[in-house]
Amino acid sequence: MMKKGLICISAMLVIAFAVTACGSAGADKNVLKVGIDDTYPPMEYKDDAGANAGFDIEVANALGEKLGKKVEFVTTAWTAIFSALDADKYDCIISSLSITEDRKKTLSYTRPYIANNQVIIVKKDTKGINSEKDLKDRIVCVQMGTTSDESCKKFNEETPFKEYKQYEKMTEALSELKIGRVDALVADLVVAKYFVAKDPDSYVIVNTTLPDEPIGVACKKANTVLTGELDKALEELMKDGTLKKISEKWFGEDMTSNIK
Secondary structure, eight states: OHHHHHHHHHHHHHHHHHHHHTOOGGGSTTEEEEEEOTEETTTEEEOTTSOEESHHHHHHHHHHHHHTOEEEEEEOOGGGHHHHHHTTSOSEEOSSOBOOHHHHTTEEEEEEEEOOOEEEEEETTOOSOSSGGGGTTSEEEEETTSHHHHHHHHHHHHSOOSEEEEESSHHHHHHHHHTTSOSEEEEEHHHHHHHHHHOTTTEEEEEOOOOOOOEEEEEETTOHHHHHHHHHHHHHHHHTTHHHHHHHHHHSSOOSSSOO
16 A cells, blocks of 8 residues: 555656646746847847847846846747747747737737837938839848738739848848848838948938837737736836836837827
C-alpha cells in the first residue's frame, strides 16, 4: 500500500509540474510578458548594446510600473506576432499595433496611446510622387504583414505598380529605399517621422488620404481583465504626463494627446 501510495503521489507531482510548465504567459502574476518585433525603430529595436529601446519599450515599462509588474519582452517576427499571442507566448502585444476594425474581431484592444497613419517615404530628389495614386508604375516596398502591406495590395490592384516588394523587417525596406532599389516605402507615420528627422537631406514624407490608424495595446480576445487593467494604466499615464514626456523624447512633439 505504501509503495502504491508513493507511486500515486509521484504521479500527481509529475502531472502538477507538467501543468505548471505548460501554463499560459500570464502564469506569473508578477510578470507582464510583452510581444514585440524589435526591428521597428524608433518604436522597438535593439540599441548598440543589444538592449531593447524605443518608444513602445518605454511605454511598456511605464505600464508595468503602474501595474506593479516586471516587464519581460518576447521578441517575435511580425509575421508570427498574432499566432504567438494565441499560443500564450506572451500576455499582450505592445509593438506599434494599429487599431483596425478587422483586428478588433480577434483582439481585445486598449484605448489608443499614440496617433498614427500611413504615409509614403521617398528620397528627397524623387519627382512625381505626391499621393498614393502616384505609385503607379513605381517600385514600391513595405514591411510584410502590416496594415501598409494590406493597403498597398489594394493600390496595386487599382493602379498597378511596376514592382511590389515585401520585406520581413522595416530596416530592410528602409535600406532598399536608401540605396535606390525601390522608389517608395509605405509605412507608419511614427516610423517615417523618426527616419526623416535623422536624415532630412535624404528623405521626405508624402501624406496619403488613408484613414488614421492610432496604435493600441492588444491582448487575446477573451482576456478582457488584462485589457481593462492596461487601459486604466494608460489613462493614468496620459493624465500624469508620462506618455507626453516619452513622445516628446522620441518624436520631438506630443503625439499622445487628441488622438483621432
